[in-house]
Amino acid sequence: MTTNDQPLDEILRDLRERAKELTCLYRVDEILHVPDASVGEAMDKIVARIPEGWQYPEECRARITLGDQCFQPLDFEESLWRQEAKIIVEGEPEGLVEVFYTHKKPAADIGPFLEDEQRLINSIAERIGHLLSQERLRSALASWQEATKQTQSVGHHRWKVIVDFLRNADEKLLARITRRMVNHLCWSGYPGSERLLRALGPTVTDPEDSMTAENRPSLRFGPTDATEFTNETFECASLHLSDDEITDCVQRWIREDRTSFLADVLEDPATSIGEVADALERHRALALDPGTLPSPLSTGLKVSLLRRCFTDQVDFINTAKGFVEVEDFHDLLPKVIHPSRSHGKLGGKSAGLFLATQVVRRGQTEESLLQGVQAPKTWYIASDGILEFIRFNSLEDVYVRKYDTIEHVRQGYPHLIQAFKHSAFPPDIRSRLSVALDDLGDRPIIVRSSSLLEDRTGSSFSGKYKSLFLANQGTRTERLAALLDAIAEVYASTFGPDPIGYRAERGLLDVHEEMGIMIQEVVGTKVGDFFLPAYSGVAFSNNEFRWSPRIRRNDGLVRLVPGLGTRAVDRLSDDYPVLIAPGQPTLRVNASVDEIVRYSPRKIDVINLRTNRFETMDVAEILRLCGTDYPHLRRVVSIVESNHLRRPVGLLPDTESADFVVTFDGLLGDTPFLERIRTILQLLETKMGTPVDVEFASDGDNLYLLQCRPQSYSLESSPSPIPRDLPRNQILFSANRFVSNGRVPDITHVVYVDPNRYAELASLELLRDVGGAVRGLNKVLPKRQFILMGPGRWGSRGDIKLGVSVTYSDINNTAVLIEIARKRGNYVPDLSFGTHFFQDLVEAGIRYLPLYPDDPDTVFNEGFLRRSRNLLSDILPECEHLDETVRVIEIPRETNGRILQILMNADIDEAVGVFGSPTESGEEGGRPTSGEPIPESYTPQNHWQWRLRMAERLGMELDGEKFGIAGLYLIGSTKNGTAGPGSDIDLLLHHMGDAEQKRDLKLWLDGWSQSLAEINFLRTGYQSPGLLDLHWVTDSDIERRTSFAIKIDAITDRAQRLVLKGESG
């Protein structure tokens, strides 16, 4: 800060002064915004208030002069010590604000006055000027309407009345209109008009002269008598044009003239959001009928407004300009909170929602299903609010933190949050937030980030910033404090380790990030102590998780949950949303009663109004507490009666005794909900020209849109390019039916269950053993780096011959589940599409792919699968008898170090498994999108390198003799170079000592484990009680090759021996 070398009391005085000035300004603002107050009253009040803002209020007097009117307090006296500012109305000085000191005061910046005081008086004058401009427009409008009425009653020569009126009301306007009339007459080629034109400008009689004179300023004729000229012009016009034509022209030109100020403001890059808002307010006051502006002008205005409020992105503007009107911004900008002189924008999330809302609103006239679809009440803070906040609290240090190491960023982050939370908001923003809070009432609110970088990188980024729910209960002061606290926390999250790390990985660190804020009322109703929507969810135009071949990709997908939508947006590890394809509502993921019940949502997110907190609860608990008060319970639940599921009919049974399960059968069957969602998706997709995903919620009565963005924003659903002209020997398989989008890199192992051999297995035991082998491999093979390829239907129940009998836990580490449909005779069997554990696959992000090797134009490299070396009996010796059927192939070994990549593109319905080079991207996936160098500490390969280093260090410190350790080995992801940020370090300990030694060693290792976990947390943010995963083996294990002992001299994925203390490397 610049005040560093000022003495403390001086700083304090400065601060006091500044506060006084601001208070003064607010008072003036308040006075000016009292509706229906006369100008005179307002000026009297302002004059009384002004002295408060000056250093010596007691001896300070103010006076306002407007034209010939003068406003001053009773005890006013002029003096030598004077300060003034001009009041400008519509570009012309029309008055003066003056401040006097009655006595001499010590010298300050300008005489006895401070520089800040000059600024203050300027602002006051400026505001008065705005008010007067508005007043004038309003009265002009009123008298205009009056005049129009008169002309209608008179019935002829209306233009004369208009011209007379204008002559009295606004001579300058009349001059401009006359000029336009001359142009109009002239361009239409009416006789006599040229003479008028000549009277206006230089004569163009000599073309040569005009040619040679192009570099010289043109000569202009002196002003003729304006009144006469106007009369002449209109007389001329009345010869050629009808009364109606003249009136129409004049009316149009007046209208256009009235909005020109808006265009001027928007086109001037120096104007602030505040000025844009003022101009818009003026525009609103004109109360023009929408559509009266000529289209080029209104398009220009819309484009400028979109650019100023949302983004410079051409695509967005191009789309949006077709669906918004200037009037739509009337309601938006008063709800935007911004610093003075702000040039901020509202951010990506706000933009998406604004556009979607307008599209839906315009669609409502044609489509009755869209009636009632709306967006919740929202306030915004412009993106540079955060900059102002930082400046106001002198937190500028945070800007450079992003270049620090990620460990430091993470370490400092909790402190940074506290620093932000203990900072004050600039008074103007604070007072506007207070207004916002009054507007939003005491309903719960959500504070959401709406960052500018989202525009560039897509939504995968938005999840890195915080969104906070506030119960918004208590006194006004408490509620405001909670809101400010939440905003500060969201601001702090801009500098959190996750977004910083993410930006570093993608080379976006140097990009300037600003954070807009949306303050949105939470959709829902109050039930007992809780506040919750009846249901919420996310809807996608494209269905990337089809569970039946009858579902087409454009049938869409809805993830639906009871309560707040947080549980539908994120993948869940312990629960399931209800999945529906709006285009095929009758084809459900789950068919049997058991499946429906098993995959029904069991938890619910709500806001607890009593504890003021966002909570996750059991659905059963909420139903017990709320009973049948749950909004539209009938549409949400079904009743389970052993093997029967029924929709509640008649009176709802009480929630204590009946067995309810969330199915949404009532909502889907009895209401047009799904059709409405489908209509919205289709409308948005058509109008925005891209598939979208939409977040929504309903309080039971109305449907609210909460967010809308292009679906391609999410990484996993972007189509992978499929390379052409691949040599056949580089392809393991290709597919051209039921393909979804995505890319699965770095597959090192393939588990192939040979369909023909499987069909030939002679006993039930053998068939079951295949399931056992898969179970065993799932435990041992590197997680998410192997794929399972097998015949027919994985996890088949009822008939084991249809597919390998496994449960979800037997396959949960695979990256991709592949089902192979081989032709039998002349028919191709149906595949399961993973239905037996479909929702588990979805939530875990395991991809599914069906293969039809007998289709023409597909590749199925059966030779590779059959001829490659089978590692099954090396890995699972007890499964040796199955090695004709189950084949485990280590891809790098068979292909000179290459790996398998599966590229999937739903747009063209093609997928291919190709051998390629490793991408070195580990579990995180995704490489930097720009060519910028990445700071060392952020690269994914660092996760395993660091772990390897630490494991080696640990070995060097480990006294094998003391603890009875014959060998220490490294296995798993660290050894394989695939460790991600959350991976364990898997150690294999060959122990020969006694129980006491083992206990001591465990203690010793526990210390290491905790320390490493702490360091890893600082590096990555992944929290765990310990980082070491210990596997103990004994001599007899090694001899019998049981459990992990097989790793020690394994053929594939062999354990790596670490050097112990005292051993030589």
Added chain:
Amino acid sequence: MTNKNKAYNSFTVAQSQFDRVADMIELDGASRELLRDPLREYSFAIPVRMDSGTVQVFRAFRVQHNDARGPSKGGIRFHPLETQDTVRALAMWMTWKCATLDIPLGGAKGGVVCDPHNLSQREQEQVCRGWVRQVVKNVGPSIDVPAPDVMTSAQHMTWMLDEFETISGSKAPGFITGKPVSMGGSLGRTEATGYGVVFTMREALREMGVRPDKTTASVQGFGNVAQHAIELYDQIGGRVLCVSCWDQQDQTSYAYRKPEGIRLDELRSISDRFGGIDKEKAASLGYERLPGEAWLEQEVDILIPAALENEIRADNVERIHGGVKIIAEGANGPTTPEADLVLRERGTFVIPDLLANAGGVTCSYFEQVQSNMNYYWEKDEVLGKLDVKMTHAFLGVSRLAKQRNLYMRDAAYIIAISRVVQACHDRGWV
């Protein structure tokens, strides 16, 4: 496809099982011939107008293996690659099961080749109604009584019943079982299988001269069957020390142990609908958490595998404590043939699944009886009759096992097959 004819086939397996027992009882050739294959088979097509307007044709079956002892009884499965052979094997199994319990019914099974995941509710309804239309002449309360099975539910049964009644022009709730209680289903069905396990257990203890209140048990699973078995076992004075269950979150199973005995109401209050016990809450209630397989290592008198098949195998059968006197198979096929041999050697008393978990079939029979007379019993009456029926069946099997020094599983098969053969002889078929 070199060894195609050796490929696993469930019907071949069922036949060879029958052959083994037939050898043991020196069955005559004609009876063998008659019982090795189903008596009647129907194979037909069900055309269905799909939601899209097109027509799809579904293959369907009904196999009546034997009805010498009474109307056939058996489920209807919806399965995408249903084969006639699977249906045959299951129909034969139903014949033996009913005969073991001495229920006056024959065995049947049916199915439709379809995947309900690809069908809307309306389409499924059409499949159900179509199925009834095609075999209406060959099924009925006194001919063949269907029931729910894989991927079919009470809803499907209700559609089928409605179609049957519409065609026959009269009410006939006894046409089908597995109906919702409000549509003529039986009370007590939820309890039936679990209670049935304990009825047979109680009789086994009585024969051993052991008082139930002096016994302890360990249970695998905490689903419907296990919970009701524990409930009744509690009531007759036994103490369950350990239960195992699947943990959805950790994708593994755990065993929960309390040396003084688990408390059912307590565990029920901390478990989900599928019998998954909340591990944190269990710990706070003082339960010791062990690896899932620990349930079979407990020093108890009785083991009740009540969840999955293949739980007792060659690789873990040795870990069963020497003090275990009874294994009551609440699940289907929990013991592999290899493990069965070991248990037989050790002299452990195994109550085979055919008998121990037959409470469900028996209750189905009771539903049929009640529906036929259109008079429905209270739950107590259903469970009381279940006790009588199961006890009677157990005594029959165990008496034979003692008399002929047979393993219980073999005795159950022998008694079943003998009863069916007897009926065929009585009727003069063979």
